[in-house]
Amino acid sequence: xxxxxxxxxxxxxxxxxxxxxxxxxxxxxxxxxxxxPFWVADMDLPTPEFLVEKLRARTGxxxxxxxxxYDEVFDAVQWWMKNEHQAEIESAWISLSPSVVTTISMAIQxxxxxxxxxxxxxxxxxxxxTCTKINKRKIADVPLCVENAKFEIDFQxxxxxxxxxxxxxxxxxxxxxxxxxxxSFQCLEKVVALCVKYRVILLSDEIHSDIVYAPAKHRSVLxxxxxxxxxxxxxxxxxxxxxxxxxxxxxxxxxxxxxxxxRRAQDRAHCGDINLFGKAALASALSPAGAEYKRxxxxxxxxxxxxxxxRLNQVENLTVMEPxxxxxxxSDFRAFGDWxxxxxxxxxxxxVALSGGNFFGPAGEGWFRINCAHPRSVLLPAVERIVDxxxxx
Ligand SMILES: Cc1ncc(COP(=O)(O)O)c(C=O)c1O
Numbered sequence: 001x002x003x004x005x006x007x008x009x010x011x012x013x014x015x016x017x018x019x020x021x022x023x024x025x026x027x028x029x030x031x032x033x034x035x036x037p038f039w040v041a042d043m044d045l046p047t048p049e050f051l052v053e054k055l056r057a058r059t060g061x062x063x064x065x066x067x068x069x070y071d072e073v074f075d076a077v078q079w080w081m082k083n084e085h086q087a088e089i090e091s092a093w094i095s096l097s098p099s100v101v102t103t104i105s106m107a108i109q110x111x112x113x114x115x116x117x118x119x120x121x122x123x124x125x126x127x128x129x130t131c132t133k134i135n136k137r138k139i140a141d142v143p144l145c146v147e148n149a150k151f152e153i154d155f156q157x158x159x160x161x162x163x164x165x166x167x168x169x170x171x172x173x174x175x176x177x178x179x180x181x182x183x184s185f186q187c188l189e190k191v192v193a194l195c196v197k198y199r200v201i202l203l204s205d206e207i208h209s210d211i212v213y214a215p216a217k218h219r220s221v222l223x224x225x226x227x228x229x230x231x232x233x234x235x236x237x238x239x240x241x242x243x244x245x246x247x248x249x250x251x252x253x254x255x256x257x258x259x260x261x262x263r264r265a266q267d268r269a270h271c272g273d274i275n276l277f278g279k280a281a282l283a284s285a286l287s288p289a290g291a292e293y294k295r296x297x298x299x300x301x302x303x304x305x306x307x308x309x310x311r312l313n314q315v316e317n318l319t320v321m322e323p324x325x326x327x328x329x330x331s332d333f334r335a336f337g338d339w340x341x342x343x344x345x346x347x348x349x350x351x352v353a354l355s356g357g358n359f360f361g362p363a364g365e366g367w368f369r370i371n372c373a374h375p376r377s378v379l380l381p382a383v384e385r386i387v388d389x390x391x392x393x
Contacts, residue, residue, distance in 0.1 A: 007293060009045050009300040012375045026353060035353045036382050041177070041328060043242040043373035045300075048293040051241060054284040055277055067276040069096060072283040077250050080286035081235075084210065084294075087222035093254050095263060096274045098247040100207045101127045103234040104171060108135045110265035111201040111232075111258075112168040119161050119170040119200065121153060123330075123360035123367070125177045128205075132171075140167050143363045144179070149321050151179040155190055162198040169201045175208045175218060178330040178360050178369045180305075180323020182216040185223075192227045201258065203232045207249075208326045210240040210294055213302040216324035228254045232262065237285045239326075240294055242373075248278030301327045304372040304379060311383050315390050327373035334366035336390060342368070350385040 015023055022040035027033040046052075074091040081087040097103045108118060108131055117138040120128045132139050140161045144151040161167060172191060175182045183191075195202045204221040212218045221231045233252040238244035253259040266272035274282075284290070308329050309322040317335035331354075333342045339356065346352050346368065355371070357364030372379055 005049075005292070007048065007296045007300075009297070010375050010377065012378055013044070013046055015044065030347050030353045032347055032353075035347050035351055036378070037353045038371045038374065038379070038382060039353050039355045039369075041239065041326075041355075041371055041373075042244050043239075043327065044375065044378070045242060045297070045373055047242045048289070050289050050293075051243070051281060051284045054280050058277065058280050064276060067279060069273065070279070070283075073279050076283045076286035077252075080290070081220075081222065081252070084291060085218065085220045085222070087220050087252075089222060089252050089254075093252050093259065095251045095253070095259070095266065095272060096279075097234070097249045097251050097266070098271055098274050098278070099238070099244075099249050100205055100234045100236050101131060102269075102271050103232070103249065103251050104128065104203060104205065105131045105135065106262060106265040106269065106271070107171075107201070107203045107232050107234075108132060108137055108169060109268075110261045112137050115166070116168050117164065117166045119158070119167050120361070121158070121172065121176075122362070123178060123357065123364035124171075124173050125205070126359040126361075128171045128173070129361055138166070140164065141361065141363075144176075149319060151176060151181045151321070153187060153191070155194070158191070159194055159198075162194050162200050167198070167200055169203060170195055171203050171205065172221075173208075174204045174206055174221065175212060175325030177208055177326055178328055178355070178357075178364070178367070179321050180326045180328055180330065181321075182212050182218055182324040185219045188219050188221060188224060189226070192221065192224050192230070195230050196226060200230070201232065202227060202230050203234065206233055206235045207239055209235065211298065211301060211327060212325040213298060213305075213323070218325065222252060222254075229258075230255070232258065237282060237290075240297070241281070241285045241290065243281050243285070246275075246278045246281050248274050248282045250282070301373060304374075304376060305329055307376070307380065308370060308372050308383050311380075311387055315387055316392075318390055327371060329370040329372055331368050331370060332366065333368055333390070339366045342366070345389055346386070350382070350389045352382050352386060
């Protein structure tokens with residue numbers, strides 16, 4: 001019997017010298033090169049050795065020429081979606097894409113015209129806004145409500161927005177970044193019904209869907225037959241396997257007309273393929289070995305987010321959203337003054353670099369997002385420093 005690998009997530013691994021953005025861009029974004037970084041949403045936890053070995057083995061051959069889109073990649077995606085997300089998909093429905101943000105941009109280009117509008121539920125991952133704006137489309141922002149320290153959708157406001165004739169596309173973050181919400185089946189059903197009613201294409205960004213903590217469960221839009229005609233589902237191994245720098249993402253579109261339109265947009269931008277390391281990584285990660293790594297990773301990340309939330313919630317006037325999904329903790333610092341004051345305190349006094357809420361749209365102002373995908377020996381002392389600075393403040 002094969003020996004089970006036990007992953008050690010406690011061991012800090014230095015990323016200095018690897019051009020990691022989270023580290024190298026500290027001076028530029030925070031004005032302090034040695035502030036401890038808990039911002040960019042990648043993990044300071046290592047990619048599993050079996051995947052690294054796959055890449056190492058490929059570098060053993062000295063030619064890195066044009067590489068076909070081979071079956072193992074598509075088989076792996078199908079296997080993963082069936083086993084991890086109970087979604088039966090055909091190989092033909094899958095397209096490769098360098099990144100989820102590329103997919104968002106392509107969806108905007110193929111589903112909307114200049115001057116039309118894209119619906120978003122904010123606060124949400126910044127490129128939902130920037131991709132829309134750079135493509136000269138309008139943002140139709142539907143702010144989320146906060147109820148019992150969780151985001152909820154205002155369905156009345158959403159219906160009003162989707163009923164506007166210029167709204168042709170909705171970008172949904174499922175699970176939600178920054179709030180860590182794993183949207184329920186009922187909630188997705190309602191969103192899909194509204195999109196169908198008003199003929200709006202629904203892009204479901206499911207990049208965080210493998211990081212969901214029981215009893216919460218990820219519900220893919222692919223599990224909703226009502227969404228078959230309107231859904232573009234974007235996923236990636238970037239978050240779960242810490243491979244965002246490899247640019248290995250995929251898209252699932254069941255509707256053949258929509259899929260052709262999406263692929264034409266990809267062809268125009270020449271971005272319907274990924275590099276050979278991305279393909280090797282997809283084929284390797286989306287496997288039983290990858291599922292076991294994910295299972296162990298989730299135990300570690302869940303404990304991290306639980307401990308961070310429990311500690312920060314002890315600070316008077318500081319409230320955090322305990323995530324059902326993602327390794328991110330969305331924290332409300334509005335009681336401690338304007339966001340610039342809090343930002344400076346976090347950097348200069350607590351020595352932590354967090355993602356500022358403005359990145360997630362106007363509704364995020366005064367909030368900060370903490371990345372908990374770090375070894376506990378690094379994460380928990382940083383949280384203690386935040387607690388010290390803001391207790392009694
Ligand atoms: C919701 C969401 N979508 C997309 C991305 C980026 O994905 P990619 O690197 O594949 O473009 C992120 C990264 O943080 C994210 O949180």
